[in-house]
Amino acid sequence: MPLWLFALVIFGGLLLFGIAYDVLTKRKRSSEEIQTSIKNASPSEQVYKETFLDNTNERIPPH
Numbered sequence: 001m002p003l004w005l006f007a008l009v010i011f012g013g014l015l016l017f018g019i020a021y022d023v024l025t026k027r028k029r030s031s032e033e034i035q036t037s038i039k040n041a042s043p044s045e046q047v048y049k050e051t052f053l054d055n056t057n058e059r060i061p062p063h
Helices: 003-040 043-059
Strands: none
């Protein structure tokens, strides 16, 4: 296995790990922001956001 191929595999693995971490972090952060914004919402917005949170919790399994 040539050295450049080894370096390419390592770099690609780190890049994929970074992308996956970024996506999961953004998904978690967006659900936390919605939970805090529910307190300051009108009743209709509150129902919409709570429904969104329920759907998100069903799609993402807990740790």
